[in-house]
Amino acid sequence: GGRQWCKVGRRWSDVKSTVFQAATLCLRSMLP
Structure with a gap:
């Protein structure tokens, strides 16, 4: 999900x- 990409970033x-x-x-991913 988006959180995983945040960590990768x-x-x-x-x-x-x-x-x-x-x-x-x-x-x-945070956008509605």
Whole structure:
């Protein structure tokens, strides 16, 4: 789910811009 992507985003925040995709999915999952 979205929470899992949030964790992945934090984990890869120092790896690459891939965190941007994770964050985007995370935010989208929070939308109604």
